[in-house]
Amino acid sequence: xxxxxxxxxxxxxxxxxxxxxxxxxxxxxxxxxxxxxxxxxxxxxxxxxxxxxxxxxxxxxxxxxxxxxxxxxxxxxxxxxxxxxxxxxxxxxxxxxxxxxxxxxxxxxxxxxxxxxxxxxxxxxxxxxxxxxxxxxxxxxxxxxxxxxxxxxxxxxxxxxxxxxxxxxxxxxxxxxxxxxxxxxxxxxxxxxxxxxxxxxxxxxxxxxxxxxxxxxxxxxxxxxxxxxxxxxxxxxxxxxxxxxxxxxxxxxxxxxxxxxxxxxxxxxxxxxxxxxxxxxxxxxxxxxxxxxxxxxxxxxxxxxxxxxxxxxxxxxxxxxxxxxxxxxxxxxxxxxxxxxxxxxxxxxxxxxxxxxxxxxxxxxxxxxxxxxxxxxx
Numbered sequence: 001x002x003x004x005x006x007x008x009x010x011x012x013x014x015x016x017x018x019x020x021x022x023x024x025x026x027x028x029x030x031x032x033x034x035x036x037x038x039x040x041x042x043x044x045x046x047x048x049x050x051x052x053x054x055x056x057x058x059x060x061x062x063x064x065x066x067x068x069x070x071x072x073x074x075x076x077x078x079x080x081x082x083x084x085x086x087x088x089x090x091x092x093x094x095x096x097x098x099x100x101x102x103x104x105x106x107x108x109x110x111x112x113x114x115x116x117x118x119x120x121x122x123x124x125x126x127x128x129x130x131x132x133x134x135x136x137x138x139x140x141x142x143x144x145x146x147x148x149x150x151x152x153x154x155x156x157x158x159x160x161x162x163x164x165x166x167x168x169x170x171x172x173x174x175x176x177x178x179x180x181x182x183x184x185x186x187x188x189x190x191x192x193x194x195x196x197x198x199x200x201x202x203x204x205x206x207x208x209x210x211x212x213x214x215x216x217x218x219x220x221x222x223x224x225x226x227x228x229x230x231x232x233x234x235x236x237x238x239x240x241x242x243x244x245x246x247x248x249x250x251x252x253x254x255x256x257x258x259x260x261x262x263x264x265x266x267x268x269x270x271x272x273x274x275x276x277x278x279x280x281x282x283x284x285x286x287x288x289x290x291x292x293x294x295x296x297x298x299x300x301x302x303x304x305x306x307x308x309x310x311x312x313x314x315x316x317x318x319x320x321x322x323x324x325x326x327x328x329x330x331x332x333x334x335x336x337x338x339x340x341x342x343x344x345x346x347x348x349x350x351x352x353x354x355x356x357x358x359x360x361x362x363x364x365x366x367x368x369x370x371x372x373x374x375x376x377x378x
Contacts (some may be wrong), residue, residue: 017045018045018046018201018202018203019045019079019080019170019171019203020042020043020044020045020079020080020081020203021041021042021043021049021066021077021078021079021171021203021205022041022042022043022076022077022078022079022081023039023040023041023042023043023062023066023075023076023077024040024075024076024077024078025038025039025040025074025075025076026038026039026040026062026065026072026074026075026076026077027039027072027073027074027075028058028061028062028065028070028072028073028227029073034227035058035061035227036058036061036062036065036072036227037058037226037227037228038074038075038228039058039062039075039224039227039228039229040075040229041222041229041232043203043205043220044203044219044220045080045203046201046202046203047203047204047219047220048194048197048204048206048217048218048219048220049203049205049206049218049219049220049221049222050205050206050207050208050214050217050218050220050221050222051063051205051206051208051222051224052208052209052211052214052221052222052223052224052250052251053209053223053224053225053250054209054225054250055209057224057225057226057227058224058226058227058228059207059224060175060176060207062224063173063205063207064175065077066094066171066173066205067089067092067094067096067173068084068087068088068089068090068091068092068094069089069096072085079092079170079171092170092171093167093168093169093170093171094169094170094171094172094173095163095165095167095169095171095172095173096164096173096174096175097157097160097161097164097172097173097174097175097177098160098175098176098177099175099176099177099179099180100180101148101153101156101157101160101180102160103148103156103159103160104148105147105148105149107147107148108144108145108146108147109135109140109143109144109145109146109147109148109151109159110131110135110144110145112148112159112160112163113131113134113135113144113159113162113163113166114127114131114166115163116163116166116167117130117131117166117167120167130166130168131144131162131166132144133166134162134163134165134166135162137162137165137196138158138159138161138162138165138192138196139158139192140155140158140159140162143155152185153180153181153182153185154181154185154188154189157178157180157181157189158189158192160177161177161192161193161196165200165202169202170202170203171202171203171204171205172197172202172203172204172205173204173205174193174204174205174206174207175207176207176208176209177189177193177206178190178208178210178213179208179210186210186213190213190216190217193206193217194216194217197217206218211250211251211252214235214251215235215239215251215252218235219234220232220233220234221233221234221235221238221251223238223246223247223250223251225246225250230243230244230246230247231243231244231247238251239251239252240373241284241373242254242297242373242375243376244375244376245295245297245375245376248297248373248375252299253299253300253345253347254297254298254299254300255298255299255300255303255344255345256295256296256297256375257274257280257295257296257297257298257342257344258274258275258293258294258295258296259272259273259274259275259279259280259293259294259295259296260272260273260291260292260293260294261273261288261289261290261291261292261294262279263279264285264288264290264291265282265285265286265288268281269281269282269283269285269369270282270285270288272288272294272296274296275339275342276318276338276339276342277317277318277319277338278316278317280296280316280369280372281315281316281369281372282296282369282372282374283369283370283372284370284372284373284374285374287374287376288374294374294375295374295375296372296373296374296375297372297373297374297375298344298367298371298372298373299371300333300344300345300346300347301347301349302367302368302371303344303345303346303347303365303366303367304346304365304366304367305334305346305348305357305363305364305365306363306364315366315367315368315369316366316367316368316369316372317364317365317366318338318344318364318365318366319338319362319363319364319365320336320337320338320344320362320363320364320365321336321337321360321361321362321363322334322335322336322357322358322359322360322361322363323335323336323337323343323359324359325356325357325358325359327351327353327356330349330350331347331348331349331351332347332348332351332356333345333346333347333348334346334347334348334357334363336363336365338365344365346365
């Protein structure tokens with residue numbers, strides 16, 4: 001008689017329908033300070049949704065309200081359309097990973113991961129199975145009987161992640177989870193988090209101030225400042241078409257050039273007098289005011305050193321002089337003075353070391369009009 005094969009272990013949360021999160025007009029004040037100013041967001045089911053912004057912008061406050069750890073002064077939070085405002089945090093079934101490891105130093109890794117399951121009074125056999133599977137997901141199987149003091153920072157954060165996932169939460173909330181790790185470990189951990197989130201299909205709200213981290217792992221990014229959401233969208237949408245100067249400069253590096261519209265958008269591109277060389281053509285001229293002062297943004301990688309290969313590619317050209325060079329291996333970064341008050345940053349990827357420009361070299365910069373982004377005021 002052939003023995004029946006046992007079913008493979010089920011990953012925590014696998015097969016569960018992902019949760020949609022609704023945030024409607026949420027307000028939070030601390031005394032006279034407004035931490036959240038009528039914030040409204042929709043987190044689609046199954047997405048990794050990042051709240052990105054500087055310290056003090058309200059992103060952690062919003063996360064804690066979603067978790068039920070903080071009560072808002074106005075507005076509402078819902079899961080799958082059902083309000084959860086009156087529901088205490090321990091009944092919302094959310095997994096939370098904080099910036100600090102919040103790992104129990106007197107418990108083994110196994111006991112730390114099992115903590116939430118034992119609080120739910122699951123049978124010992126079920127606890128053992130789910131802990132083993134959670135440890136496998138974060139690659140801690142061989143370390144389950146170690147104490148936290150015997151783990152590296154990255155291993156401790158993996159244990160905390162396993163503890164959040166093992167309870168099979170309907171929602172995963174992560175507050176700056178990688179900020180205490182060195183650069184190499186941050187990249188490894190964000191890759192692991194993104195892989196697990198995709199594999200499990202769990203809706204995740206992720207808080208960070210790290211622009212590269214947000215771009216690397218997010219399905220959607222909400223850029224916040226001073227308690228308000230300034231822009232939401234896919235990472236490439238926000239990077240390529242920032243809503244205003246704050247978003248442009250916070251999400252990556254951006255050259256900002258002041259100018260004056262001399263020809264509004266019409267049959268062709270708008271023209272903007274930038275004060276050096278010919279007026280710059282702007283394809284997205286509809287976002288410019290018809291007259292008056294404006295600001296234009298150009299990413300460092302959108303600028304090219306040297307004249308265009310074809311006259312038809314001439315676009316927006318300007319002459320300048322190199323005032324600073326930084327060779328970073330995969331990128332050469334030049335600071336080029338094009339006017340007494342204007343210096344543009346240019347990034348050349350995969351540079352040829354033998355042809356690097358030196359400080360003092362006269363150069364020509366150019367960019368395609370489509371790469372110039374009008375920057376409305378915030």
